[in-house]
Amino acid sequence: MDLNNGTIEESGPLRTRRVPQIPISAQSRERKEKVIKTVWFLTALSAILAIFFILLFLLRDSLPIFQQAGIVQFLVGTTWYPTGSPPEYGIFVLIVGTVLVTLGAMVFAVPLSIGCAIYISELAPLWAKNLLKPAIELLAGIPSVVYGFFGLIVLTDVIRTTFDIPTGETWLAGSILLGIMALPTIISISEDAISMVPREYKEGSLAIGATRWQTISQVLIPSALSGITAAVILGFGRAIGETMAVLMVTGNAAIIPDPIWNILSPVRTLTGTLGIEMGEVAVGSDHYAALFGIAVILLAITLIINTVAVVILNNLRERQMGSAPTRITILQNLIARLRRPLVICGLFLVVIAIIMIAPLSIALPTLVVLGAAYCVKDRLSPHTAEQVAFCFITAAVIIVVLILVVLLQDIIIHGLPALSWEFLTQSPKDLGRAGGIFPAIVGSLYLVFGAILFALPLGVGAAIYLIEYTTESTVTRIIRTTVDLLNGTPSIVFGLFGLAFLVYFLNFGVSLIAGQITLGLMVLPTIIRATEESLKNIPQSLREGSLALGATRWQTIYRVVLPPAIPGIMTGTILSIGRAAGETAPIMFTAVVFSQRYLPSSLTDPVMALPYHLYILATNVPGSSTNKYGTALVLLLLVIGIYAVAIVMRSHFQKKMRG
Amino acid sequence: MNLKLNIRLFVTVGLIVLLAGAIAVAGCTDTMQKPGAVPLVQKQSIKVSGSTTVLPIAQKAAEAYMATHPNADIQISGGGSGVGIQQSGEKTVDIGMSSRDLKATENTKYPNLVKHIVAKDGIALVVNPKNEIRGIQAATVADIYTGKITLWTQVPGAHVPDTNNQIVVIGRDSASGTREFFDTHANGILKGTPPTKSMLEKNSNGAVAQTITQTPGAIGYVSIGFVTGDVKALPVWYNDSSAAVAPTRENVLSGAYPINRELFMFTNSQPSGLVADFIGFIRSPEGQKIVEEEGFVRIS
Numbered sequence: 034m035d036l037n038n039g040t041i042e043e044s045g046p047l048r049t050r051r052v053p054q055i056p057i058s059a060q061s062r063e064r065k066e067k068v069i070k071t072v073w074f075l076t077a078l079s080a081i082l083a084i085f086f087i088l089l090f091l092l093r094d095s096l097p098i099f100q101q102a103g104i105v106q107f108l109v110g111t112t113w114y115p116t117g118s119p120p121e122y123g124i125f126v127l128i129v130g131t132v133l134v135t136l137g138a139m140v141f142a143v144p145l146s147i148g149c150a151i152y153i154s155e156l157a158p159l160w161a162k163n164l165l166k167p168a169i170e171l172l173a174g175i176p177s178v179v180y181g182f183f184g185l186i187v188l189t190d191v192i193r194t195t196f197d198i199p200t201g202e203t204w205l206a207g208s209i210l211l212g213i214m215a216l217p218t219i220i221s222i223s224e225d226a227i228s229m230v231p232r233e234y235k236e237g238s239l240a241i242g243a244t245r246w247q248t249i250s251q252v253l254i255p256s257a258l259s260g261i262t263a264a265v266i267l268g269f270g271r272a273i274g275e276t277m278a279v280l281m282v283t284g285n286a287a288i289i290p291d292p293i294w295n296i297l298s299p300v301r302t303l304t305g306t307l308g309i310e311m312g313e314v315a316v317g318s319d320h321y322a323a324l325f326g327i328a329v330i331l332l333a334i335t336l337i338i339n340t341v342a343v344v345i346l347n348n349l350r351e352r353q354m355g356s357a358p359t360r361i362t363i364l365q366n367l368i369a370r371l372r373r374p375l376v377i378c379g380l381f382l383v384v385i386a387i388i389m390i391a392p393l394s395i396a397l398p399t400l401v402v403l404g405a406a407y408c409v410k411d412r413l414s415p416h417t418a419e420q421v422a423f424c425f426i427t428a429a430v431i432i433v434v435l436i437l438v439v440l441l442q443d444i445i446i447h448g449l450p451a452l453s454w455e456f457l458t459q460s461p462k463d464l465g466r467a468g469g470i471f472p473a474i475v476g477s478l479y480l481v482f483g484a485i486l487f488a489l490p491l492g493v494g495a496a497i498y499l500i501e502y503t504t505e506s507t508v509t510r511i512i513r514t515t516v517d518l519l520n521g522t523p524s525i526v527f528g529l530f531g532l533a534f535l536v537y538f539l540n541f542g543v544s545l546i547a548g549q550i551t552l553g554l555m556v557l558p559t560i561i562r563a564t565e566e567s568l569k570n571i572p573q574s575l576r577e578g579s580l581a582l583g584a585t586r587w588q589t590i591y592r593v594v595l596p597p598a599i600p601g602i603m604t605g606t607i608l609s610i611g612r613a614a615g616e617t618a619p620i621m622f623t624a625v626v627f628s629q630r631y632l633p634s635s636l637t638d639p640v641m642a643l644p645y646h647l648y649i650l651a652t653n654v655p656g657s658s659t660n661k662y663g664t665a666l667v668l669l670l671l672v673i674g675i676y677a678v679a680i681v682m683r684s685h686f687q688k689k690m691r692g
Numbered sequence: 693m694n695l696k697l698n699i700r701l702f703v704t705v706g707l708i709v710l711l712a713g714a715i716a717v718a719g720c721t722d723t724m725q726k727p728g729a730v731p732l733v734q735k736q737s738i739k740v741s742g743s744t745t746v747l748p749i750a751q752k753a754a755e756a757y758m759a760t761h762p763n764a765d766i767q768i769s770g771g772g773s774g775v776g777i778q779q780s781g782e783k784t785v786d787i788g789m790s791s792r793d794l795k796a797t798e799n800t801k802y803p804n805l806v807k808h809i810v811a812k813d814g815i816a817l818v819v820n821p822k823n824e825i826r827g828i829q830a831a832t833v834a835d836i837y838t839g840k841i842t843l844w845t846q847v848p849g850a851h852v853p854d855t856n857n858q859i860v861v862i863g864r865d866s867a868s869g870t871r872e873f874f875d876t877h878a879n880g881i882l883k884g885t886p887p888t889k890s891m892l893e894k895n896s897n898g899a900v901a902q903t904i905t906q907t908p909g910a911i912g913y914v915s916i917g918f919v920t921g922d923v924k925a926l927p928v929w930y931n932d933s934s935a936a937v938a939p940t941r942e943n944v945l946s947g948a949y950p951i952n953r954e955l956f957m958f959t960n961s962q963p964s965g966l967v968a969d970f971i972g973f974i975r976s977p978e979g980q981k982i983v984e985e986e987g988f989v990r991i992s
Contacts, residue, residue, distance in 0.1 A: 117868040117886050159741060190906065199858040199909040202892060279865075284892040285865075299892055309895040314867045315774035316782075317796070464751060543741075543769065564918045626769035628751060639739070639767060649770075653744070653898030655905055655922050 041157075062585065069587045070502055077512050080561065083554050084515045087522065090373065090533045093333065095325035096284045096476040098122060107326055113287040114308070116318040122323040124330065130204075130300035131334075134279060135272045137208025137296060138215055140382075143265055145212075146219035149427025150261075153220070155249055158424065165430070167680055172437055173217035174676040176615025178644045181281035182665050183440055185209045189282055198297050202284035205296040213436055215268035222267060226349070227253055230615020235364035235400075259347050266342040273333050274523025276304040276618040277644075281652060285309060287519075304330045304618075307525050309542025311622055316537065328529045332522060339521030386622045444665050451663025461628055465650050466657040470664055475632050475673070476545075476640030480624060481613045483549030483636075484556060484609050489606060491553075492560030499561075499620035500568040501576075501590050520558035524618040527555045531623035546636040548624020555619055563605020567598040584611035600686040615672045617644040643668045715743065737765035742776015742789030742900050743869055744896040746955050749811055750789055752982045753974045756833045764966055773869035780958045781805055788958040791869035791915070804961045809971055811955045811972050812989035813918045815874060816925040816939035818901065822908045823849035827927040827936035830950070835883050836911060837861060838890030844909065852908050855857065861891045862900055864914035870897065873953055880951065881913075916944065917987035944989045959976045 038626055054475050102122055110123015140291050153165055163301060188209060189201030238248040284299025285306075292299065307324055314321045384400060413421070440648070459469030494514070531551030541547045571594050579589040626639040627649060633640045650661035703840035747770050749893030754766035760867050773790040780788030791813070794805065817833060820824060826849050835841040836859055844850040844857040851857065864871035874880045875887065894900045900912040904924040916939050919925045930950065945951035957971055973979045980990040 114886055116872060118884070172923065193907070196857065199860040200892065200907045202903070237888075285894070286890050286892050299890070301893075309865045309893065310867050312770070312772055312775060312867075312895070314772075316778045316798075341815045380831060381816075388750050462755070464748060468703065536784075540784075542739075554847075606756075627747065628768055633737075638768065653770075653896045654892075654903045655898060656757060 041174050042296075042445070047454075049150055057251060063500075068543055068583050070498075071668055073494045073498035076491045079491045079497040079513045080495060080512060080519055080557060083557065084518050086534060087332075087526070087530045089231075089280045090530055090538070091325055091329050091526070092621050094533050095322055095329050098319060098322035098326045098397055101319065102323075107323075108330070110372035110655060111289070113301075115310075115323065120319060122319070122326070123301070124306075124323075125302045125307055126289050127301055127327065128330070129135065130283070130287075131273060131302040131304070133290065133293075133300060134204055134302055135269055136210060137204060138272045139265065139269060140267060141208055141212030142219055142299045144216045145429045146216055146268070147223055147261065148426045148560045149216075149433050150223035150227055150264075151249060151254075151428050154224045155245070155253065156423070163493070165434075168434060168437055169217050169220050170676065170680060170691075171673060172213070172433075174222075174611055174615070174672055176617070176644055176649075176672055177214065177275060177613070177619045178215055178277045178281075178648050179393065179444070179665055179669055180210050181278035181438075181686070182647060183443065184278060184282040185651055187443060190330055192297075199286065200280055200299070203297050204283065204290060206301045207279050207283040207302070208296070211272040211275055214275060214278060215272045216433060218271050219268040222264035223257070224347075225312055226257040226264065227323065229260065230256040235239060239489070244415045246422045247415055248526070250422070259345050263342045263345040263349065263453075266338055266345070270335050270521055272337040273338065274304065274331065274521075274525070275570070276308045276525040277648065280305040280308040281648075302325050302482065303522060304525050307331075307529065308621075311529065311532070315326040327530065328526050332526050335521050335523055336518055339517065343517050386435060389459045400544075411537060412460030431450070438643065444669060446661060447662035448666025451659045452666065453520045456663055457667070461660075462647075464654050464657070465646065465660055466654060467660070470641075470643065470646060470660075470667060473629075473641040473646040474633060474667065474671075476625070477614055477643045477668075479545060479618060479633065479640055480548050480552060480615070480642055481610050483545065484552035484613045485606060485610055487550055488557045488609065490653050492557050493564050493602060494562030495561050500565055510674050512609060518556045519554070522555075524614070524616055527551050528619040530554075530623050531619060536623055542637065543622075543624060543639045544637045545633050545640050546626055547639070548620040548642075549636075551619045551623050552613045552616065555616065556613050559609045559612065560602075560605055564598070564602045567601025567605070568594065570601065571598055600682065602685070604683045607675055607682070611672050611675035611679065614642055615640075616666065617648055621645055621648070643671065684688045701806050705881050707960045735763050735765060737767060738786040738966050738970065739767045739769075739784075740787040740789060741769045741779050741785045742772045742787075743773040743791040743955070744919070745791040745870055746776075746789035746957070749955070749974065749983055749985045749988060750787075750957075752986055753979050754970070756978070756982060757970055757973050761951075764970075766970060768924065772867050772895075774867050777802070777805070777958055780960055783960050786959065787963075787971070790956045790958060791953070792872055793815060793954075793956065794958075801867070802960070805958045806960075806962055808957045808959065808971050809954050809991055810971070810973070811983045812944055812952060812958050813978075814939045814944040814949045814954050814989070815870060815880075815913050816916045817911065817913050817928060818904055818919060818923040818925050818952075819911050820852070820904055820908045821924045822854075822924070823850060823852050823924065825924075825926060825939075827929065830881060830928055830930050833878075833911075833928070834883075834885070837882055837887045837891070839890065840977060855878065855908050858909050860910040861909050862903055862907075862910050863887055863890060863891045863893055864897075864900065864913075865893045865895045868895070870913065870915060873975070874951075877953070879953065915988070916941070919987060941984065941987075941989045952989075 061204045081615045086146055102110070107124060109125050110121060110129070111125050112121040112123045113126055113307050114121045149165070149169070153162055159167060184206055189203075191201070192198070192202030192203060192206050196444065209587060209622060217355070234252050234256060235248055236254045243251070279302050283302060283305060285301045286299040287306075289301060290296070309328055310320070311324055314324060424470055456469040457474065458471050460472055462468035495516075499509055499512060528551065531547055535547040536543060576589055577595050579593040580586070584592070624640060625642045625645040628641065643664060647661060647664045650657045650664055654661075704958045718945055724900055738855070740754070743795070747768060748761070750766075750768050758764050758766060775794050776788030776790045777784040777794065777798050778788075779797070781804075788805075793804075793807070798805075817828060823844065825844070825847065828847065828850075832841065832847055837845070839861075841847060842857055844852050847859075849918040863874070875882045876884050892903065894903060894912075897918040900914050901918050901920065901923055902911050904910045914923075916925070925939050928950065929936040937943050937949045939949050939951075942953045959967060959971070962968075964969055974983070975991065983990055
């Protein structure tokens with residue numbers, strides 16, 4: 034409680050200093066308050082402006098293709114052949130590719146995630162919990178280009194040799210990678226949902242003699258079902274907008290797998306198409322417009338998905354508060370009614386998948402075993418059932434941890450030999466095969482700090498306006514919705530917007546500042562959310578106390594509310610830095626160059642950046658093996674280091690607040 | 693009180709770290725520019741972007757040029773031929789690299805673009821070294837790329853040990869100059885027929901080569917500058933009576949290798965200053981030596 038003392042002591046001297054001025058400057062003081070409020074209101078509008086401009090420029094640049102081909106033809110056309118004569122722009126095949134890869138990712142990620150979430154929230158001893166949670170955050174922190182790099186070098190090769198197919202660049206590879214990347218989202222939100230189930234439910238169930246597994250499967254999971262659903266949908270949304278990893282491992286052949294469940298076929302996604310074709314296309318051509326058309330469709334898909342998830346989560350929160358019970362029961366009824374058909378469909382898909390992948394000699398026994406398991410399931414004693422279930426859950430946890438370990442050890446073992454003082458301090462030579470990555474490290478730092486410099490004032494200002502100056506109203510609801518929309522926008526869409534608006538329309542060219550603003554817009558929602566959360570945690574009584582002593586609203590915010598909120602804001606900011614440092618898609622068309630001799634001397638110069646350098650080394654420069662692993666390791670260390678600082682800081686302050 | 697102190701501490705430490713970082717960066721910049729620097733002359737920088745085929749030539753030439761001209765900063769980025777032409781036309785870069793000539797639409801949009809031939813190039817058909825094939829007929833290549841032939845066993849002399857001999861067809865993305873040449877040019881292979889839809893698309897020469905080294909059953913096409921020991925370049929012949937011609941520099945220079953073309957740099961109006969000097973350097977005997985070192989063919 035030294036918190037209270039500190040702030041009040043501080044505001045004491047302030048008051049005595051200011052008191053004599055009040056009568057003289059009361060008017061100017063009021064004016065100052067108004068100005069400050071207006072400034073924060075304007076920052077709050079920034080999110081709306083960002084979404085507005087993104088939509089405006091995507092639509093403007095995609096308009097020719099919709100006019101020419103017609104939106105229906107664009108959506109259902111099955112041939113993507115922009116260089117043909119006449120060129121064909123049908124993205125149906127790309128949509129199918131996107132959906133297939135993402136669905137596959139969910140098949141892989143959902144069981145693992147739910148297993149992990151159950152383990153963390155219900156079964157894990159404290160030490161395992163303390164180990165697992167950071168591990169999963171680490172998984173979330175690994176940049177997508179590093180996943181793609183790992184997928185390209187290791188995973189596709191494993192798939193190629195395991196299934197004895199000509200190339201490992203397949204739907205399966207994309208799904209596995211995306212699945213891994215969706216794990217952290219699904220795990221953390223499901224875990225929240227499970228731990229939000231009231232204790233009484235659990236205690237009641239255990240008290241009437243149910244086993245722990247019966248309690249989990251019959252009480253906890255059904256109660257948390259809508260939260261888990263939202264988690265899966267959000268994971269789905271994250272996976273659908275992912276670019277770099279998918280682009281590097283799916284082969285990018287614009288075909289629908291034949292037969293449709295052939296997971297060993299190459300596919301091409303919407304994001305992958307943008308990633309490989311956007312840089313090459315002649316600006317203003319139909320092809321260019323068609324790519325922006327793809328971005329519009331992609332944005333629409335992700336927005337719909339994210340909105341559904343947000344609605345479900347909000348319902349959940351309302352139910353927690355005790356209101357709006359009817360809607361939720363309807364939803365639950367619906368889910369309950371749909372469960373049986375869904376389970377049957379799922380089983381059917383799994384059976385087909387097994388038959389397709391494995392040769393008959395393996396598939397039949399597997400199916401027999403599974404069938405037998407299903408038949409004896411109900412006859413098992415509760416105790417045995419519990420043991421079996423816990424085995425599966427433990428297996429899920431072990432798999433997730435193993436994935437992390439394999440990934441890290443591969444990059445560390447191959448990357449360490451490349452690390453040297455020269456590697457860190459020299460410019461690249463011979464297309465990056467020799468020399469170092471110094472300009473890329475510096476370029477990445479410039480980009481990230483510029484982005485934060487741009488986003489921090491806007492984000493904090495918007496949050497202050499939302500929390501401190503207004504009550505719930507239409508305006509705040511619109512602002513919150515746009516923040517959600519911005520949060521769900523795929524990073525490649527930010528990249529396209531940066532290209533159309535900053536690089537071409539404002540004529541910044543490929544430059545540091547274009548990249549900084551693009552990245553800044555991308556992290557803006559994270560900063561707004563983090564700031565809002567930490568402002569909400571400041572007790573209302575502190576504000577009331579300060580206002581009652583005669584402090585103005587701004588004095589209250591500046592002297593009383595902001596200081597204790599700073600740790601939370603800083604944690605959010607550092608997390609944003611980590612995210613921005615690892616992103617490739619937003620900067621590859623707006624800010625980066627392949628190589629550069631000097632460091633950028635002004636904001637209009639382009640820069641090198643670590644993630645892009647890794648992408649180029651991994652995909653375009655054969656024979657750069659040591660250096661590309663070295664680059665991957667440095668990028669990984671940089672991002673993980675940033676995240677580690679944030680995590681340590683958060684737990685430090687959490688302990689402090691509690692104690 | 694404690695908490696406040698802590699925050700101050702954090703902010704101060706953060707600021708110190710930032711400052712130290714900035715000083716370190718500034719210090720390193722200094723040392724980076726120092727070797728042989730002539731302090732009084734203004735630093736000059738030009739931007740080059742475009743075709744990934746021309747990129748290694750420009751990159752190496754820039755490195756050599758900057759070694760003797762300490763105040764020149766030549767920034768090179770890829771993007772593709774379309775980007776190179778568009779950006780030099782819009783003056784967002786000083787030099788646009790392209791592996792193809794201007795299209796009619798580009799010619800009318802950017803009438804001021806001046807073309808400089810910097811090298812000659814052949815497009816080599818490459819396979820994984822594990823493939824036992826020694827040479828290939830142009831018509832067979834066309835059949836492979838249109839999907840009529842899908843197995844290496846259907847190609848005379850070809851065999852990939854330890855695989856099911858399926859052909860993995862690899863091509864370039866729709867915006868690439870190399871692909872355009874391969875698909876539509878009279879000296880290309882497909883002459884307008886669209887390639888099979890199951891072709892894997894890569895967005896650079898390097899990416900094609902990279903995939904081929906990793907994939908035993910693959911076939912792809914890259915500029916001969918990208919043919920390294922990791923991939924096998926195939927001699928090509930047109931009909932049964934003619935001999936197979938290997939994609940070598942001599943054969944491209946003499947015109948004996950049929951799939952050949954010129955590589956360009958475009959400038960907006962006649963170049964001057966550093967831009968002119970740099971292009972002149974590439975076209976000079978010294979620059980053309982770099983062109984050859986990179987595996988391309990000199991202009992004459």
